[in-house]
Structures are given as C-alpha cells and as structure tokens.
C-alpha cells in the first residue's frame with residue numbers, strides 16, 4: 001500500500017461527497033448515517049422494494065447489511081443490487097450474523113452468488129460461515145475461537161485470500177487485527193481499540209465507510225477498503241484516548257464519530273499500522 005493512497009482516499013471522499021444507498025438494520029441505522037456524514041459522504045436509507053430502484057440509481061454505491069433482515073428487505077436487497085450492478089456501482093455486503101441462523105447464512109450466500117459484490121466486510125465467524133465452514137457465529141459478534149491473532153495471522157490471511165478469490169470480492173475481515181485482501185495482495189491493519197467491541201455498530205459503520213470509499217475511489221477496491229478500515233481503526237484509537245475516567249461506551253460512540261469527522265489524511269498516513277502479508 002503506497003502511503004499517499006491513504007491521504008488521497010480520505011480526501012477524495014470529502015471532495016466527491018458520495019451518496020450511499022443503505023439497506024441496513026434498525027439497530028445501528030442512525031450511527032451508519034452519521035458515520036457516512038462524518039467521513040464526508042452522504043447517506044440515504046431506503047428498504048422498500050417499490051423505492052429502492054429509484055434511490056440506488058441516484059447513488060454512487062450500495063451498502064447491504066443483513067442485520068435485521070426480513071422478507072420485504074431481502075426483496076429490496078436483490079432489486080437494489082441488480083440495479084446497482086447494471087449501473088456499475090460498487091456493492092458492499094455486511095453479512096451480519098451469518099452462521100447464526102439459516103435465513104442469514106442462506107441470504108448472504110444468495111446475495112454473493114447473484115450480485116457482483118465488490119467488498120465483503122464482516123467478522124471472522126461471519127466470513128467462515130459464508131465460506132462454507134463451521135457456523136460458529138455468536139449472534140452478531142465474533143466467536144472468540146475464530147478471532148484473528150498474531151499467532152494465526154498467516155493462516156487467517158490464507159483463508160481470507162481464498163474467500164476473496166472464490167467470491168471475486170475484496171474481503172475485509174475485522175476484529176482486533178483486520179485483514180483486507182483482493183485474493184492476491186493481503187494487508188493486516190493493526191489500528192483499532194477494544195472499546196469498539198463494546199458499542200454496537202462499529203462494524204456496520206465501517207461497512208458504510210467502505211461503500212463511500214469505494215464510490216469515491218473506484219480505481220482500486222483494495223486501496224479504498226484498506227483506507228476505510230485503517231481510518232475507522234484510527235478513529236477508534238483517538239476516541240479511546242479521549243475517554244475520561246467517567247466515560248463509558250456512550251461517550252466513546254460520540255468520540256468515534258467526532259474522530260471520523262476530524263480524520264485527517266496526513267495524520268492517517270502517519271498513524272496507520274498496515275503490514276503487507278506475504279504468502
């Protein structure tokens with residue numbers, strides 16, 4: 001990853017203000033909208049089948065999040081996805097809770113099969129469930145046994161590369177260590193804060209950021225995704241540093257948004273902890 005690409009990616013989002021269509025869950029929808037505004041994008045939420053084709057047509061990217069899927073929103077996901085594909089808009093899939101239920105796993109798999117998904121952003125349990133491995137997802141959170149650690153990083157990256165190759169998507173598997181790969185190149189991103197796991201929606205917000213970065217930086221989905229992932233990680237670090245002795249996850253959530261809003265490309269280049277993972 002060229003260092004200049006990070007600053008450029010951050011600034012391109014602010015300069016182009018990509019409109020992102022979100023079909024997402026009702027738990028973190030407001031955080032997602034605010035995260036998109038904070039990074040310089042513009043959100044629109046729409047999940048009514050009769051509405052989504054028009055809405056996605058005026059956007060630059062589509063973010064599909066299956067966190068609280070239902071039959072109506074599943075129909076909307078496919079309708080919007082087909083239209084986004086016709087228009088060449090990048091589609092980001094957040095397979096929230098894949099592996100936790102049959103409907104989630106099957107829906108995420110069908111979305112991957114039928115739509116040209118550009119970026120898959122999820123935790124390792126969700127990725128394993130989708131790749132056809134053991135379904136160990138603990139609800140919407142990663143199963144501790146699946147977490148990426150320094151010890152299993154090489155093995156985890158090999159899995160992520162295979163998954164990316166199989167799907168044709170850039171895969172971002174997040175957690176304490178994030179892995180981003182297009183099936184060839186793979187990077188580990190070490191930015192982040194454990195407090196991010198103590199709020200709901202850090203992953204959902206990151207998936208929206210991936211969509212904004214992909215829309216604004218269409219030349220390389222890999223670079224765009226690495227930039228989105230590292231900026232979210234750095235925002236988490238800055239938010240944690242700002243926490244006072246009486247602050248908890250409520251303040252952290254606000255500080256995280258503030259840090260995304262204040263994200264500076266040069267500061268990101270200086271603080272990003274990105275390592276190329278050799279085969």
Ligand SMILES: Nc1ncnc2c1ncn2[C@@H]1O[C@H](COP(=O)(O)OP(=O)(O)OP(=O)(O)O)[C@@H](O)[C@H]1O
Nearest residue numbers: 123174175176192193194196197200201202203204
């Ligand atoms: N223990 C941790 N240390 C550092 N960063 C973390 C940690 N856990 C999560 N993160 C960061 O939080 C963000 C979201 O990743 P995570 O894997 O928690 O998503 P998720 O499980 O899909 O979240 P959610 O379902 O709550 O939206 C990423 O930027 C990741 O780097």
Ligand SMILES: Cc1ncsc1CCO
Nearest residue numbers: 025027067068096140201
């Ligand atoms: C808690 C929760 N349940 C369904 S979606 C969601 C938001 C985080 O993934």
